Each structure stands twice: as structure tokens, then as C-alpha cells.
Amino acid sequence: MKADQIDDVVKLLREAYRGFVEPVVTQVAKDKDPYKVLISTILSLRTKDETTLRASIRLFDIADNIYKLNELNEDEIERLIYPVGFYKTKAKNLKKIARIIIENYGGKIPDDLDELLKLPNVGRKTANLVLAKGFGKPAICVDIHVHRISNRLGLVDTKTPEETEFALSKILPKKYWIEFNDLLVPFGQNICRPISPFCSKCIISKYCKRKGVNKSR
Template identity: 40%
Template structure:
């Protein structure tokens, strides 16, 4: 996709999803970090239900580490993969306490050294908690950006690099949210609703599907 096409796609996304923002509920960088870890292969809606109760008592690393893996696992069970998530959350919380004075770090390098934190989670935290321009590539962003032609990448890391190159830096964080909302509402995994998609005239996937008909 050329620059003119990219600019048009970004403008349409901006107009279509003016209120797009992070769907996870949080009141601190720590809460967002934990919610993002929980959101792996789980809906944001489910995470918000779980954390509404969890954060009433365990919304800081100091409080979180008073739980055992089993106790925390019981509280987050419905988010899936609860044993692994419980272990990572407690290990990350301990590291935040021992190496960062109880504060969630605000750099990619420091965040990705925390147990259970990859680039996607780190980018979500950097963007939404610290206001750092970032594009977190989740399943929606990966699928939609590849379909449209906004970024071509066989891995989330490749897609992230392409998006960072093609999207103006001051639009990175907003574009991340636009693509997520578009993936949830129209460009769905199994059956994209191309007939009502405002991006259809510029979309490489739609152009290919049209030729096949």
C-alpha cells in the first residue's frame, strides 16, 4: 500500500472510531499491567469482571504478593491459563518490588524483563499508562493490518515494525486502538463483514476476494 492509501485508511479509521480507547479498566500502571497479562487469550470483558473484585484488595504489588499461586489462581481462573498467569503475575510483582521500588517500569527494556511480559503487553502499558507512542500487536491488530495491507508481517514483531514505519509516530497509539475496534466490529477473524466495511475500496484482502468472484 502506498502512502496515499495508508493516509486514507488512517483517516477513515479515525473518523469511524473517534472514541476508540483501551477496553481494559484500570486506575494505575500496575492494574493495567496485570489486566493485560490476564487478557492473553481472554476477552477484555471477562478480565474486567475478574479484576473488579480482584483489585478491591489486591491492586498493588505489595498486596498481590501476599497471595499464593493457588489463591491467586482461584481468583483469576475464569480468564483461562490461570496457573501460568498466576505464576507470572506473582513473579512480576516480586520483581517490581525488588528492582523497581514497587513502581511499574516505563521502558520497553525494563518491562519485557518482567516475567510474563512480552512486547505486546509492554506496548499496551507504555501507550495507555505512560503516554508513550506504541503499537501493541494483538491478534486483531495482526490480522487487520495484514488484511488491509497496512503492514505485511508473518509474525507480530514484523507487523509491529511495518506499522511503525508506515504510520506516523503521533498516531501509533490511536491506530492500535482503531485496528482493534475494527477487528472486533467488522474485520472479524472467521467472517469479515466486507460489505459494510468503509475500508473496502482500499483493502488488499477485499480486492483479492472480489477478483475471485
């Protein structure tokens, strides 16, 4: 795929998107609340979407802002978020995050990449998602789906999600930065699957170099 075909591919992915279930963080992000985007994204790491959604709802019912989260103890957070992956470590880190945000940022989630990256359990993927979905700032959230599909398409040639983020930031028009993750995550879950993608029913196959794809359906 060439960079000048991005407009066409995005249009087709938007069409495909209508038939998919939205990723959980996209659902949570409808409130445009950076706190909820941050916490849900942390819960979603190594966790299935349905589990993340249920855990987010339970937690936000009790703690819909950083101050209420800070009032909970680790055991209470653990109980509310169980069974998300690494729930014990996440409970510990959520408690720490609440304290840091209140003490160092006046209770407001920072809208700055470097500041977000200082928080425990927050890597580039989470930080960029908070900027994009919580604050509406142009940021490319590269998770395993965005990384894998961008490489298969031949849009980038990279080894890590971080390299993909930097490569995409050079070729992807800024108007698509926020949306790109939304489009590629459900597409990766449903069509361009990690093992044996459904190339025969792929809406963007004519643009794809299928780099690294040895087996497909």
C-alpha cells in the same frame, strides 16, 4: 492501501469506533495506571474481554497496587482471576512479577521496553501496551487484530506480529502509534473478522487490498 492514505483511514476508523464496545484494556487504561494496564493485559491473554474485565475488577478490588498484589498468595490470586485462560500459570507469574517489581524496581512498573520484556508472561504486545496506555509513550501494540488487518489492507506484508510492529513503525506516523491498537481491535472483533470479514459493510473498503481474503460477507 498506500501509506499516504493513513490519515483518511484513521479518521474513518475513529468514526466506526464510536459504535463499538471499547476493548477491556482500554477501559482499564482510563486510570492511566501502568500497574493496572500490565495486570489486565496479562489476564486478557487468551481470554474473552468480559471474563478479563470481571477478573480485573475482582483482583483490583483487593489489590489495587503492586504491594497489595505481593501480599496475596498464589491460591488467592487464582481464585480472584478464575476463569481467565491459564489462570494457574498467570497466578504464579503475577506473584513473581509483584516480587520482581518490588525487589528490582522499587515498586514501580518500569517504563522501558527491554525491562518490561524481562518480566514473566510479558511479550512485546503486553510491553508496548503498558508503554502506550500506562505511560503515554509512543509504542505500537500489535496483537492478532492489528497484524491481520494491517496485512489485509496491504499496509504491511509480514508473517508475524513482531515483523508487523517493525514495519508499522516505519510507515505509521508517531501521532497514531498509541491509538492504532484501540482502533483496530474493536474493528477486528466486529467488522474485519478473522474468518469471513464483513467487507460489504466496511467503512474503509475502498482503501483495502483485501490481501489473503478468500471469503467475505
